[in-house]
Amino acid sequence: MRYFTHRLGQALLVLWAAFTVSFVLLQxxxxxxxxxxxxxxxLGLSPQQIQAxxxxxxxxxxxxxxxxxxxGAILRGDFGYSVQAGVPVSELLAENLPxxxxxxLPGFLLAVIWAVLIAFAxxxxxLRWLRNALQTLPSLFVSIPTFWLGIALxxxxxxxxxxxxxxxPGKWVGMILPVITLSVPISxxxxxxxxxxxxQVALQPFVAVARSKGASYRRxxxxxxxxxxxxxxxxxxxxxxxxxxxxxxITETVFGLSGLGAxxxxxxxxxxxxxxxxxxxxxxxxxVFINLFVDLISLALDPRLKAxxxxxP
Numbered sequence: 001m002r003y004f005t006h007r008l009g010q011a012l013l014v015l016w017a018a019f020t021v022s023f024v025l026l027q028x029x030x031x032x033x034x035x036x037x038x039x040x041x042x043l044g045l046s047p048q049q050i051q052a053x054x055x056x057x058x059x060x061x062x063x064x065x066x067x068x069x070x071x072g073a074i075l076r077g078d079f080g081y082s083v084q085a086g087v088p089v090s091e092l093l094a095e096n097l098p099x100x101x102x103x104x105l106p107g108f109l110l111a112v113i114w115a116v117l118i119a120f121a122x123x124x125x126x127l128r129w130l131r132n133a134l135q136t137l138p139s140l141f142v143s144i145p146t147f148w149l150g151i152a153l154x155x156x157x158x159x160x161x162x163x164x165x166x167x168x169p170g171k172w173v174g175m176i177l178p179v180i181t182l183s184v185p186i187s188x189x190x191x192x193x194x195x196x197x198x199x200q201v202a203l204q205p206f207v208a209v210a211r212s213k214g215a216s217y218r219r220x221x222x223x224x225x226x227x228x229x230x231x232x233x234x235x236x237x238x239x240x241x242x243x244x245x246x247x248x249x250i251t252e253t254v255f256g257l258s259g260l261g262a263x264x265x266x267x268x269x270x271x272x273x274x275x276x277x278x279x280x281x282x283x284x285x286x287x288v289f290i291n292l293f294v295d296l297i298s299l300a301l302d303p304r305l306k307a308x309x310x311x312x313p
Contacts, residue, residue, distance in 0.1 A: 108244045
């Protein structure tokens, strides 16, 4: 409980820092969402009416008052109103978040599958040249830009081979290429850490003891080495969740999918500060609490961490 309370306090501090930094950066950006929308000759609004709109949205108050008001509203679950859409930001998030999760969660799962297959195949393969080739795949995957990979997959599988249609592909068929695009760069660091962990654990004395008792190399790898090598990979997987969200935003833009990516692009173009602030807070919250969950799982799985926590006064 002491460890959980300490980590929860750190998580809340990180969220406050993320809110503060994003608030300051969004306020110093050039442009004004209210002027972009209402300072239009076709609307015929007078300067007094535009000023009234600024006061209604709270943009005319000092920055410190806006900071305190925005922070208090977010703590109450109120993300404000979108200037461009004219609706609560919470409604926009509720409409677009499921589409992003439908891309991010399968993409992350596929990335884990890629990493596990590459790491274990490189340890089971007897041919040295093939093992070296498999171990170089993560370096190749991490160097491929997400947007370039998405465009290349569209060119190959949609235009040349015609396997996946571009126009009206269907709800789930249309997710195949985006999920692959998202998973490949994320799988690279996972595979690198898992390969390194497998190699390090394989040199431990208990592995030699298990082999001396007659256990096959495959059994030792799956039942002894893999369990101990999974903990560093689990930690890195939690840290990579932020990259999954960022990659999902880019992938949605490349494939023209609806979700937080399209919402972010529109908010940036229109300087819709409330929407951008909410997306930052949502992403930071997901990132922080997933890492908190990973830390708690690691504490439960690794007896050494429990001993360290008991030793801390």
